[in-house]
Amino acid sequence: MFKRRISIIETVIVLLLVTLSTALYGKDEVKGFSSESKQIEEKIDRGIGLALEAISIAGNHSAVKDIETNCSIEDRIAERPYKESSVIHNPLITEPIKIQKKKHSKENQPLTPKHYTIKIPANKPWTRTGVSLKVNDIVRIYCTGKVMPGSFEMVCKNTSCLADGYRFTRGNFTVLPDERYMAAIGRTGNNDAFYIGREREFVSYVDGPFYLGINDLKKSVYTGEPINKRSIYWKDNIGFFEADIYVYRK
Numbered sequence: 688m689f690k691r692r693i694s695i696i697e698t699v700i701v702l703l704l705v706t707l708s709t710a711l712y713g714k715d716e717v718k719g720f721s722s723e724s725k726q727i728e729e730k731i732d733r734g735i736g737l738a739l740e741a742i743s744i745a746g747n748h749s750a751v752k753d754i755e756t757n758c759s760i761e762d763r764i765a766e767r768p769y770k771e772s773s774v775i776h777n778p779l780i781t782e783p784i785k786i787q788k789k790k791h792s793k794e795n796q797p798l799t800p801k802h803y804t805i806k807i808p809a810n811k812p813w814t815r816t817g818v819s820l821k822v823n824d825i826v827r828i829y830c831t832g833k834v835m836p837g838s839f840e841m842v843c844k845n846t847s848c849l850a851d852g853y854r855f856t857r858g859n860f861t862v863l864p865d866e867r868y869m870a871a872i873g874r875t876g877n878n879d880a881f882y883i884g885r886e887r888e889f890v891s892y893v894d895g896p897f898y899l900g901i902n903d904l905k906k907s908v909y910t911g912e913p914i915n916k917r918s919i920y921w922k923d924n925i926g927f928f929e930a931d932i933y934v935y936r937k
Contacts, residue, residue, distance in 0.1 A: 798825075798936070798937065800827070800935045801934045801936070803817065803818055803930075803931075803933075804929065804930070805817070805929070805930045806927050806928075806929050807830075807871065807900065807901065807927055807928040807929070807930055808927045809834035809835070809901050809924035809926050809927055809928075810922060810923070810924045811901075811921060812903065812921060813874070813898045813899070813900040814899050814900060815896060816896075816897050816899055816930070816932060818896070818932055818934060819895070820875055820894065820896075820934070821891065821936060822894055823891065823937065824891040825888070825889075825890055825934070825935035826887075826888065826889055826891060826897075826932065827887075827888045827932070827933040827935075828873070828886065828887045828899075828930055828933075829886050829930070829931045830850035830871045830883060830884070830885050830928045830930045831850070831928065831929050832849075832850065832926065832928040832929050833848065833849060834848060834869055834924060834925065834926035834927065834928065835925045835926055836868075836869060836903070836920075836923075836924055837923030837924055837925075838923060842855075843868075847925075847926060849885060850870065850871040850884055850885040851870055851871075851885050852867030852868055852869045852870025852871075852902060853867055853868045853869055853870075854867065855867070855868060856868055857904060857908065860904050860905065860907075860911075861902050861905060862900065862903065862904075863881070863902045867882075867884075868902060868903075869901055869902060870882065870883070870902045871883040871884060871899060871900075871901065871902075871928050872900050872901070873887075873897065873899050873900070874897075874900075875893050875894075875896070875897050875898075876895025878893055880902075883899065897932075899930055901924070903920060903924065
């Protein structure tokens with residue numbers, strides 16, 4: 688930048704010298720000729736005018752360069768017209784991503800259970816629920832209601848219990864040994880019974896029809912002999928449980 692300014696100044700000085708020498712030389716050549724004096728003056732004025740114009744151009748050029756030098760890079764960038772970047776749609780790239788997201792969201796959706804409502808009468812050992820379980824089914828059961836054993840049961844005469852059963856057991860005389868007397872119980876197929884109570888959640892480990900029942904006696908407390916389902920121990924029981932069954936299957 689500094690070298691450019693020096694070259695411009697040198698150019699102006701040379702122009703001035705050439706103009707003045709031309710004027711003076713022309714003046715000496717035409718000395719004594721009055722008829723050409725006006726032409727000489729015009730040459731001098733033209734030379735001075737050219738010199739002044741050169742000086743003005745040099746000054747303006749220097750000012751412009753100074754302004755450009757003082758401009759920051761950010762200002763220059765800001766002056767450039769904004770050009771929107773084009774969006775390239777490549778289906779070979781975007782489509783698989785959309786498919787993966789759809790699959791991922793589907794896997795995270797909660798399972799919708801099948802709902803069953805079953806009444807479990809107290810006067811029969813087992814009630815078929817109509818639910819057929821598969822291995823790995825998730826089962827949730829909620830039992831409400833009250834039951835009461837027959838009049839022969841003097842220990843809990845005229846008292847009822849919830850699905851959790853009474854607070855005592857009948858040892859190994861009940862369908863589910865050593866569990867609460869008259870509680871809600873369940874089984875899948877012909878497999879062993881298990882405790883349900885007022886609320887239970889479990890994962891089925893076998894396939895088969897699902898049953899709900901009452902944990903009443905399966906053999907006589909007097910003789911120890913097995914009793915049939917129509918014996919007096921069941922026949923005169925009162926009340927029922929109502930079970931809401933929810934089955935979640937993947």
